[in-house]
Structures are given as C-alpha cells and as structure tokens.
Amino acid sequence: xxxxxxxxxxxxxxxxxxxxxxxxxxxxxxxxxxxxxxxxxxxxxxxxxxxxxxxxxxxxxxxxxxxxxxxxxxxxxxxxxxxxxxxxxxxxxxxxxxxxxxxxxxxxxxxxxxxxxxxxxxxxxxxxxxxxxxxxxxxxxxxxxxxxxxxxxxxxxxxxxxxxxxxxxxxxxxxxxxxxxxxxxxxxxxxxxxxxxxxxxxxxxxxxxxxxxxxxxxxxxxxxxxxxxxxxxxxxxxxxxxxxxxxxxxxxxxxxxxxxxxxxxxxxxxxxxxxxxxxxxxxxxxxxxxxxxxxxxxxxxxxxxxxxxxxxxxxxxxxxxxxxxxxxxxxxxxxxxxxxxxxxxxxxxxxxxxxxxxxxxxxxxxxxxxxxxxxxxxxxxxxxxxxxxxxxxxxxxxxxxxxxxxxxxxxxxxxxxxxxxxxxxxxxxxxxxxxxxxxxxxxxxxxxxxxxxxxxxxxxxxxxxxxxxxxxxxxxxxxxxxxxxxxxxxxxxxxxxxxxxxxxxxxxxxxxxxxxxxxxxxxxxxxxxxxxxxxxxxxxxxxxxxxxxxxxxxxxxxxxxxxxxxxxxxxxxxxxxxxxxxxxxxxxxxxxxxxxxxxxxxxxxxxxxxxxxxxxxxxxxxxxxxxxxxxxxxxxxxxxxxxxxxxxxxxxxxxxxxxxxxxxxxxxxxxxxxxxxxxxxxxxxxxxxxx
Amino acid sequence: xxxxxxxxxxxxxxxxxxxxxxxxxxxxxxxxxxxxxxxxxxxxxxxxxxxxxxxxxxxxxxxxxxxxxxxxxxxxxxxxxxxxxxxxxxxxxxxxxxxxxxxxxxxxxxxxxxx
Numbered sequence: 022x023x024x025x026x027x028x029x030x031x032x033x034x035x036x037x038x039x040x041x042x043x044x045x046x047x048x049x050x051x052x053x054x055x056x057x058x059x060x061x062x063x064x065x066x067x068x069x070x071x072x073x074x075x076x077x078x079x080x081x082x083x084x085x086x087x088x089x090x091x092x093x094x095x096x097x098x099x100x101x102x103x104x105x106x107x108x109x110x111x112x113x114x115x116x117x118x119x120x121x122x123x124x125x126x127x128x129x130x131x132x133x134x135x136x137x138x139x140x141x142x143x144x145x146x147x148x149x150x151x152x153x154x155x156x157x158x159x160x161x162x163x164x165x166x167x168x169x170x171x172x173x174x175x176x177x178x179x180x181x182x183x184x185x186x187x188x189x190x191x192x193x194x195x196x197x198x199x200x201x202x203x204x205x206x207x208x209x210x211x212x213x214x215x216x217x218x219x220x221x222x223x224x225x226x227x228x229x230x231x232x233x234x235x236x237x238x239x240x241x242x243x244x245x246x247x248x249x250x251x252x253x254x255x256x257x258x259x260x261x262x263x264x265x266x267x268x269x270x271x272x273x274x275x276x277x278x279x280x281x282x283x284x285x286x287x288x289x290x291x292x293x294x295x296x297x298x299x300x301x302x303x304x305x306x307x308x309x310x311x312x313x314x315x316x317x318x319x320x321x322x323x324x325x326x327x328x329x330x331x332x333x334x335x336x337x338x339x340x341x342x343x344x345x346x347x348x349x350x351x352x353x354x355x356x357x358x359x360x361x362x363x364x365x366x367x368x369x370x371x372x373x374x375x376x377x378x379x380x381x382x383x384x385x386x387x388x389x390x391x392x393x394x395x396x397x398x399x400x401x402x403x404x405x406x407x408x409x410x411x412x413x414x415x416x417x418x419x420x421x422x423x424x425x426x427x428x429x430x431x432x433x434x435x436x437x438x439x440x441x442x443x444x445x446x447x448x449x450x451x452x453x454x455x456x457x458x459x460x461x462x463x464x465x466x467x468x469x470x471x472x473x474x475x476x477x478x479x480x481x482x483x484x485x486x487x488x489x490x491x492x493x494x495x496x497x498x499x500x501x502x503x504x505x506x507x508x509x510x511x512x513x514x515x516x517x518x519x520x521x522x523x524x525x526x527x528x529x530x531x532x533x534x535x536x537x538x539x540x541x542x543x544x545x546x547x548x549x550x551x552x553x554x555x556x557x558x559x560x561x562x563x564x565x566x567x568x569x570x571x572x573x574x575x576x577x578x579x580x581x582x583x584x585x586x587x588x589x590x591x592x593x594x595x596x597x598x599x600x601x602x603x604x605x606x607x608x609x610x611x612x613x614x615x616x617x618x619x620x621x622x623x624x625x626x627x628x629x630x631x632x633x634x635x636x637x638x639x640x641x642x643x644x645x646x647x648x649x650x651x652x653x654x655x656x657x658x659x660x661x662x663x664x665x666x667x668x669x670x671x672x673x674x675x676x677x678x679x680x681x682x683x684x685x686x687x688x689x690x691x692x693x694x695x696x697x698x699x700x701x702x703x704x705x706x707x708x709x710x711x712x
Numbered sequence: 713x714x715x716x717x718x719x720x721x722x723x724x725x726x727x728x729x730x731x732x733x734x735x736x737x738x739x740x741x742x743x744x745x746x747x748x749x750x751x752x753x754x755x756x757x758x759x760x761x762x763x764x765x766x767x768x769x770x771x772x773x774x775x776x777x778x779x780x781x782x783x784x785x786x787x788x789x790x791x792x793x794x795x796x797x798x799x800x801x802x803x804x805x806x807x808x809x810x811x812x813x814x815x816x817x818x819x820x821x822x823x824x825x826x827x
Contacts, residue, residue, distance in 0.1 A: 047729045047736060080769055133775035133783070134723075136728050214730045330760035 027538035030075035030147055031055045035091060036104060036109065037083040043138070045078060048133040052140045063608065066094045067572050069104075069241030070565055076147055079126070081117055089124040090277050090508045090606045091595070096125035097603025098564045103127075103153070105146040109134070124156070138306045173270045177204055179263045190270050195241045212238040213245070225304065226255045226263050233268065248274045252711030290363040292341060301362035306422040308374060316416075321389070322412035322429040326441035328367040331406075339399055346397050348544035354392040356385075369430070386412065386444060387462060387518040409436035410444035417623055418447045463516055464500065469523055471497050477533040480706060481550070481668065482692045484681055489710050491548030491582070493533035496524065506685055516556055525557045526566050535700050537576040542704075544711055548648040550612065555589050564603050571607060578608030586614045590629060598628060605630040612668070615655060627663060634660055638671025641691075646681055661685045714780060718817040721778030722763045722823065734827055740777055744770070748813055755802045763802075764793035770813075777827050785809040823827070 032054050036042040039060075046056045057072050059065035062079075063086040081088040092106055108121040108129040119130055127150075130142055166263025173190025177183075183200075184207040193196040195210045208219060215237035222233045235252035238246050239543070253268030288300040292432060296304065305320060312318070316462060325331070325347070332340035344367060351361045360372040370388075376382050390410070396403040419425040428447040437443040443463055449514065468474050478492040498506040515521040529551050534550035557563050571578045582602060590597055601611055613626075613632040617640055635658055642647025660667045671683050672691030681689070695706055726733050747766050754762035771786035789805050792798055 038769045038772045038776075040736060041741055041776050043739055044725070044729070044736050044776055047732045048725075051729055051732075080772075082765075084765060132772055133721075137724050140728075 029053050029055045031057060031072060031142070033059065033065065033068055033072065033074040034075045035059045035062060035077065035083070035088065036080040037061055038080070039078075039325075041109075041132075041134070045134070048136055048139055049143065050145075052645075062088055062091030062094075063572075065091050065608070066098075067568060069095055070098065070568060074104070076150065077104060077142065078143075079106055079108050081108060081110045081121065086608065089120055092121070092124040092126055094564070094603055094606035097599055097606065103150070105150040107142065107146060120283070136474065157578070163316060166248060174268070175207075177207075177267060184347045187383070192269050193239065193247070193272050195239055195247075197631040210239050210241065212240050214238075214488060221508065222253075223263075223266075226266060229257075229261070230258075231255045233266065236273065247272055248275075252295055262633060270290050276327055283393065288647070290348075290414060291346055293363050293620075295348050295352070295369075296362040298362065301360070301364065301372070302422065304360050304362075305372055305425060308372065309422050309425070317378070317382070319373040319376060319382055319412065319414045320410050320411055320425045320429040321371040321373065321386070321410055321444075322364065322392075322426070323408045323435045323444070325367040325641055326407045326409055326419060331404075335399075335404075342399050343397060343404065347393070347406075353503065354389060361658040370426075380611065382414065383462070386410075391393070391519055402648075407442035408444075409441045410435055411436055411447065412418070412444055435625055445676045461511070462505075462518060464515055465498070465518070465520055466634055468498055468500075470500075471522075473501065474524055474527060475499055475537070475699065476528050477699055478535065479533075479547070479697040480695035480703070480710075481688050482710075483692050484684075484686050487689075488708055489544070489547065490582075491550060492536075492703060493550040493584070493635070493690060493697075494528055494535075494552075496528050496552075497697075512554070516554060516588050519556060521554045521556045525552075528552075529566070530570055533574050533576055533581060533701075535703075536580060537574050539704070539707060540576055540580070540707075544707060546580075547707070548580045548582050548610070549576075550584050552584045552586075552614065553589075558589065558597065558600060560586070563600065564607065564687055567604060567609065568607055579610055582610040582612050584612040584614040584635065598630075601630050615651075633691075635668040635670050635684075635696040639689075641669060641671045641673075641677055650680065654684075655660070656684060657684050715819070716781065716812065717819045719782050720779040725777070727781060731827075734824055735818075737777060737824055740773060741817055743773070744813060744817060746759070747773075748810060754793075755798055755806055756793060758798055760796050760798055762792045763789055763798060763814060767793060774813075774816060777820070779812075782809070782816050785812055813817045 032048075032049055034042055034045050034056055036045065036058075037060050042058055046058055049056050057068055057074065059068050061083045065079065066078070066086070068074075079088040079092060082438060084518065086094075088108060092108070095104070095106070105127040106125065108118075108126040110117045110121060110129050110131055111132050118129055128142075128146060130139070173187045173193050175184060175186030175190040178185075182203050184202050184204055185200070186198075188198055194206055196202070198426075208216070211219065218235050218237050222230075222235050224231060231254065233251065233255065236248060239249055241247060250273045251268055253266045255263055255269070258267045280610070290297045308318065324485045325343075328340070333345065347369070348361075348363060354556055355361050355371055356373075358374050360374070362370050362372075362501060364370050375383060376385075390408075394406075394409060396405045398404070399454050411426050411429045411434070413419055413428035413432060413434060415425050418428050431482070432445045432447040436443050438637040439445070475497045477495045477497050480489055481491045481493065481496060482488060483490050496508055496512075498508075498511050500506050514522070515524050528665060532549045532551045536547060539547045553563070567581075567583070573582070585597075585601075590601075605611060610627075610633065611631045612635055613629070613631055614635050614667060615637045616634040617637050632658075636653070638655065640649065640653050666688070667686045668688040669677070670690050671688050672681075672689045672693045674693065677691075678689065678693065696701075698706065722733070723735075729736070739799065746789060749772050750766040750769070751763055754760075754766065767786045767790035771783045775783040784799060785805065785808055789802065792802055792805070
C-alpha cells in the first residue's frame, strides 16, 4: 500500500555522493516516502530546520560539515522530539559506529547498502519513533490533565504505615514530597476539626468498607483553607485486615467557592467568568482598608483599541470569543496574589497587590503588556490586538478605592486619546523615576521599527602588525529626543522586557550583512564579533536564528564570532555547554567576553567549545601595577595552555601595547585603534588602514 | 575472470526501483570521470585530502551499483591518503583503479543498452 503523497513521511537524505543519494531517494520514493536531499551536513541541518522531516539518513564523511557534527547540531536544536537518525557507515569501521552513537545517531545502516532491506529498516525506525512520540504525548497529556484537574494520586501501605504518591498529591496536602512518610505526617496540615472524618473513614475500612469518599479541609502555611476531596479503594490481606488504600485527591476549593451559585453569579461576569465590576470595587476597597497605608499597590484598567470595529467586522460571536480568550490569558499571566476582573464590554481591570517598589511595578507592567500583545488565534486566523492601559498607584495617586479606580480610568482615557497601544500612569504625584522608565520603555518598543537601533563597529587589530583583523558590533540607540542612549541604560530595560531578543537578532543580522560587504570589498579575513545576551540564550530560538542568518549570507560562518559574557556562560554551565556545542557545530567561532570578571571554573572553561577569550578592560587598567601585570601574565599563560586565542580590550596607551607585544595575545581592541563607529565610518577606516 | 560488476546487486536495484535505475547508472557514468581526474591530480600534487575525499566517494558510489573490485581498490587508495603515504605506490595503484573503473563503466554502458 502506498501512503497518500502529502501524508507520506518525509525523509531527509544527507549524503555527498550523488549516486548513493539519488539511489536512496529513488528507492524510498518507490516505497511511497517523500524525500528531501542535502549534499553536506550544513545544508542538512538547514533543511532539517525548515522541513521538519520524520527521519534522517545521514552519511558520515562529507565535506563542509560531516555527519557527526550535523547530528550534534540537530540534537542540540531539537527539544522534546527525538527524530530518528540512521547513520550510513562502513561495517568494517567500528570506531565510526561508536562515534555515530556518541553524536546521537539512533541506529546505523552499513554501506554498501543492502537495497532490498533498506525499506524494512526505514519502516521499523519510523514505527519505533512514532510509538515513542505517542508515549511521550500521552504521558504529557496525563500530567497536564492531572494538573488541570488539580488531581493527585496517593497510596497508604497500612502494614508499614508509609504514604507515597504524586507531586500534586503532596502539594495538595501542603507536605514536601519525601519517601517513607507516615500517615500522621501526611495528614498533619488537615484542619484538626476535620481529622475525625478521616479517622472515621479508616475505621470503616477496617470493618470491610472497600470504598472511601470524604472531603475535608487543609490549612496551608499561608493560613488559607483548601477543600480536598479524596476517593479511595481499599485492598485487604487474606486475614481481612486493611492492606493498602489507593486513591485520588482533588482540590475542589474553587468548586466549593462556586457552590453558592447565586452569590457567585452576582459577583461574576457570565461570559468570561471573571469577577465583575461590583466585586472588583469591593475587592479594592477591602484591600485598601486592610493594608497599612505604606503598602504599595496599583490598579490597571485597560480596554481593547477599536473593539467596536473588530466586533462589527468579525461579528459578535468572534468578538465574544476574543473577550473570552483575553480573560483566560489574563488569568494565566497575572501573579497569584493579583486580582483580575471584567468591568464591562471590553474593559478589564487588575489589582496588583503587595508591590515592593516602583521597579517591580515596571517589570510587571512590561510583562503584562508583552503577554497581552501576543496575537490571538480565532477561527484559525491570527488576530493582533492592542490596548489602552491606565495605571494608578496607591498610596501615591490615591488613598481610597474610588480615587484609585477613577485615576486609573483617567489614565486609560489619556492612553486612548494618545492613539492607544500604550500604558499611561496617572501622574498627579507620580514617582518620576517610574514615569521616565515607563516612557523610555514605551519608546524602546518602537525603536526597532523606527530604525533607531543602530550597530556601531569597533576595530580590532593584529597585535604585531597592527593591521585590521575584525570588529566588534556594538548596539546604539539613537533616541529622537534624547540623542544616543547608552547601552548601559537601555540593555537592562531590553533584557527585562524581553525586547532584547528582537534587538539581538537585528544586531546579528546587520553585523553579518556588514561583514559580508567588507569581504566583497576584498577584506577577506575580517571577522565580526557579536554579543549574545542571556535572554537570547535561554528563551529564543537562537540556533535557528543563527543558522538562518548563516545560510542567507555568503560570509563563511567561521568569520562570525559570537561573544558571551563569562557570568552568562557559568550561570548554567551544563545547559550552556550544549547550546554552545550546537552553535559551534554550525561553524561559528565563540568567545568569552569580559574574561576574568566572573568566577570561571577552569574545569568548565576547558569543556566549553570556545576559541577566544577577551581579557576585560579592568585588567588592562591595572597593568600600571606589578600585581596587575602578574595577573595579566597568568591569564595569558592559561589561555596559552588551553590553546585559546586572546583579545585584549580597552587598549588606550603605548605602554599597554608594548606589554602585550611578543606575548601570546593575538588581537587588540580599544580607543587607541578606534572608537565604536557607524558602519560608513568604519568602512572608511578599514580602507585607510588596510594595505 | 571476476566480472567487474555483480549482476545480482543490479537486479535487486532494478526490482526495487524499476526503470529509474537507468537514470542512476547514467549519473554514475557522468560523475565518475571527474572523480578519477580529481584523484589523479591529487596524487600528482600530493594533496592527501583531495585524494581521500574522492576515493571515499568512489568507494561508496561504485559499491552501491554493485562494482566488485573497484570499492576495494578505492579503499586501499583512501587508506594511503589517510595515512599520508601517497608517495610511493599510489601511482601504480591508481593505474589499477583507473583500469577497473573503465571496466565498470563499460559493463554498465552495455547493461543500459540491454535494459
């Protein structure tokens, strides 16, 4: 039976020999598979990312990037799914087979290929992968379902008096999960008043009752009551005593709360199930009255820009769906202590409680606006929505609940009248720091689109010949009113809002394009250094971005030097090594920036796939002292023994140049040779300095 | 005399792929002369990496279409390149390899004609 053409599994063939590649493709096509072909590892990785094949056949020895490197790159890139990769290798080469498994191959096929058996091997590998995938999927679903239902399972062994169970069961009983815990310990947070209910159930079990169904309350360490419902099945020993009780526990607190339905509905909005205006007002009132006057809290009121237009264009039903999705998203993104409500039509509000300072509010608002701005998918189409948000802070702006709400509403109207898609703080007595930061942050959100983010280039020269060897790309923000804003100010802002991911990608793209131009103009050994931030490392699809940029550029990857700070590299060394290995496999060079300022462990440094260390400028400044020179020499000796290239940053003086010449320091960077400059100026500098 | 190509392999391929086998054999016939030239030049200029890559390719492609002796000869030459011992016997080994490659090509050409 031949599978449907568009449903047929797609197989990626990575093989440099055209005859073998073509034969593989033909044989697989005859069996009804779809195929896509790559002639080396690098193209293979690229096609893997763009085509998401069901399986890969990978040759071992290939030019440009061999099969082992390609597998490593793919394994570093993929996260949950493990694609089957069959390595094509000669049978007589045991070392190659070991190497293939080390790199992450699933299995191997020996060359010369037995064409009659190939289909069986492929079919088997695909089926195994599918079963694994289903298993992974159902496990994840089960966990998710249990989490959603706040459901936990537990088991009590009566003979040993030991309780075991799932994480969620322990968390429902507010007990840290630990082995060998007794029933008494497990129940220690049950409200003492309710304990007799449980004892009653156990004694009934001892009398032969095989089912248990009880509900009771747990007093959690914060002093809140939770309602738990337990169902259990009892198993007995031959003599009829209780052997084990196995069962589930479910947090029914919310259900409990909703039990008084009339009361609930009077407090809640029927469409979104969020609290309504009435309950929001009384919540704010209650909160303000109960809190000491110094406690910082804020009310955010927002509505959807042009909601009427959305409603009339897309229909009332879709409009309602949007409100519902928004309400659900809102409940997800706010902190547990905060309180969200729907005030009316498309108007929502949040009470943000227990703020420590203005900075925390700023972070929260930034995250809120980021989360809410993500598109909604309704009827299979993406809908982008913007909001007008007003914020009022107590005790600064208001001391009563009414004032707080009114002021937030005034701020919201202001946001609306200024064109929407922004938040505005009510500013009668406002903390100016918050306002400045917020303004700057709002500006930063638009800076990329308005072309205000620029990339500057600082020259790097060879230590001995003082000829240009490359440049470091440095980001600058040319603010329309405030002029050039220092990265020291806006990078932390970009980090905290997540904008750093877009900015980082933009800088990388610009820098690679610029370096490509230098190469086209004949400066064919020029490298480009680009900094990576922590957020890019942990959140973005870094490998995919880098791969995409490499494949769209004629600049060979080895001239791209990605710089990460020492503290970032060390922050989660094990994970980062795997990302770095993945990047390395794409062919780029890697540097440790600001070397010496973090707390590098030498053993880690050794396992990092880095090419270069950049000695921090603070060490250069200290060269004046004997101790400073000794430290610099130590760093040089260490780099030498690890066979790492060395860049000295912050070079300004002749003495500093003289100190490093004749050592294993390879490259200089600093004002002595050139400040960071715009692309045009840098090109001119390059043409002036290169022989 | 040992035949240059194992007909069983070809027949198996034909069974799995059908008439498209001709296309594959044509690609083999078209690419092999270039590979042989690369090997020859690589030996002459003592460029081990070039010899290694091209003998490796020839080893794989010829084995796939059922050549019997050619993969072995390619492997021998590949090994020499790998251990950087091309100076010496590489020239005479190349002559054998080249001759065998022509036999394989002749065989395949007539096989295609009888297809």
